[in-house]
Amino acid sequence: MMLALTFATAALLGADPSNLPPNHPPVPPGVSASPAAPGGALPQGHPPFAGGGDTPAPAAPGSLPAGHPPMSETGRAPPSAEELLKQLDSTEGLRTREKTFEIASSLGKLYYANGRTADSVMYFxxxxxxxxxxxxLYLEQRKKLGKKPVPSAEEAQCGFAANASVEDMGKVAEERAKKGDAAGAAACARAALAPVIEVEVLRANALYLSGDMQGALTVYGRVLEVVPSHEEALFSRSAVLYETKGEDVKALQTAHEGxxxxxAMHPDSPRADLAKQLGQFAEDTAKAGGRQKWKQARAEDRRVRLSQPLPPQRPMEAMPPAQAAAGSGGMPTLTPEMVDAIQNTERTPELEAGLAKLVEEGEEHLARGRYDEALAAYRRVVPFQPENGRAKAGMAWAMVGLGRPMADRIWGVAVSSDxxxxxxxxxxxxxxxxERGAKALWTKLLNSAPDYPNKANLQAKANP
Known part of the structure; x- marks a missing residue:
């Protein structure tokens, strides 16, 4: 991308008309060029060309001019991002100069990638x-199609060249619309808008990072108007609504639906589990009538819990297997003080998200054979979520990996419960x-649960 930005910058810096003689090397910004002498002679003080005369001797094809410093085999390295930004910042009239889509978007991305989000917004x-x-045009033609799907650009035979510009692709879509081809016009217009949608998402992110939450919401909405299933815009718009519209019940419900x-549209996304949790939080907050009322309800629930006496602690042998085993190497037995502290901890969205993150970290540790680290992560989750089957499974497998004395017992509890x-x-x-750990786990599960309902599929995974 840096090389493309270099070309874009060079195009911008050389866009203005120049009064330099033909083939004259470019003059740096801020430096005045000497006017050409009458009759094509060299300006006063100009060094003579090799071989004498007022014009340079023709160079062999592909060779450098006489006296040019040698270049490496790979050619001159493009300037760094910092060098480009300095040159752009010092270029007079750059902000108002007419630009193609490709140049404007490249400039916006350069500023955005280097942390200058406020500057990037204008170029986007x-x-x-x-x-x-x-x-x-796209929105109009899509409306004409009704419930009919918009075909792909290939299906519509838009015939775009590999390096076609956004403007040129838009003209093709216009021609299709003039001919009454709604499906073809919509297909070609949508293809033309693909890089535009990318820019809009970046502008929305830049607005958010610059503190303009409402502006970010508006632009995310524009993206979803064209691409309702867009992964980044769908998640980000819902997250910003939940974050900033805590007292707006309608906005919270919109966040939940988002x-x-x-x-539903991106079940394999790394953020799918987080989206489920945030969606539930948004729905609960909306049902409570807003974030303040939700907090008041949580505080009342906590007050009621604190007013109830704790059950007496039972000896280990009288405890359920999961709790007794936890005190024998899985998780330390909880004292009344610890139980009280856990019960009195408010279940905030931040806490729930943190626990989910710990489970993910535990799974990553397991996959890398770091069983001690995995067990430490699960020990922080299970006291708050004793019914979390995912956490119990991870804790059991960590203990199996460590060869702990109570590993089989904890494993049995995890299998029998979930x-x-x-x-x-x-x-x-x-x-x-x-892969090896997964097959070992499935094999152990087969041996531990002979009546497992999904046994055939499990056998196929354990012994492919």
Whole structure:
């Protein structure tokens, strides 16, 4: 991308008309060029060309001019991002100069990638302006199609060249619309808008990072108007609504619906689990009538819990297997003070998200054979979520990996309480690159649960 930005910058810096003689080397910004002498002679003080005369001797094809410093085999390295930004910042009139979509978007991305989000917004806007007509055309033609799907650009035979510009692609879509080809016009317009949508998402992110939350929401909405399933815009818009509209019940419900749509459309996304949790939080907050009322309800629930006496602690032999085993190497036995502290901890969205993150970290440790680190992560989760089958499965497998004395007992508890979570842990290990660990887990599950309902599928995974 840096090389493309270099070309874009060079094009911008050389866009103005020049009064330099033909083939004159470019003059740096801020330096005045000597006017050409009458009759084509060299300006006064100009060094003579090799071989004498007023014109340079013709060079062999592909060779450098006489006296040019040698270049490396790979050619001159492009300037760094810092050098480009300094040159752009010092270029007079750059902000208002007319630009193509490609140049404006490249400048915006350069500023954005280097942390100058406020500066990037203007260039992103300039890029988007090049596709205003194409955007309106797409929405119009898609409306004409009704429930009919928009074909792909290949299916519609838009015939775009590999290096076709956004403006040129938009013209093709306009021609299709003039001929009454709604499907073809929509297909070509949508293809033309693909790079524009990328720019709009970046502009929305830049607005958010610059503190303009409402502006970010507006632009995310524009993206979803064209691409309702867009992964980044769908999640980000819902997250910003949940974060900033805590007292707006309608906005919270919109955030909940957005998170639900995200999970349905992108179930394999790394953010799918987080979207589920945030969607539930948004729904609960909306049902409570806003964040302040939700907090008040949580505080009242906590007050009620504190007013109730704790059950007497039972000896280990009288405890359920999971709790007794936890005190024998899985998780330390909880004292009344510890139980009290856990019960009185408010279950905030931040806490729930943190616990989910710990479970993910535990799974990553398991996949890398770091069983001690995995066990430490699960020990922080299980006291708060004793019914979390995913965490119990991970803790059991960590103890098996460490060869702890109570490993088989903890494993049995995990299998008997949620065998499906144990099987899914194998899928997670496999997805994270631990093929051997996944097969070992599935094999152990087969031996531990002979009546497992999904036994045939489990056998196929354990012995492919």
């Amino acid at each position: 806007l300039q890029a988007e302006e090049k596709a205003v007509k194409t955007r309106a 998170f639900q749509a995200f999970v 065998a499906a979570a144990v099987e899914k842990l194998g899928d997670t290990l496999q997805a994270r690159g631990d």
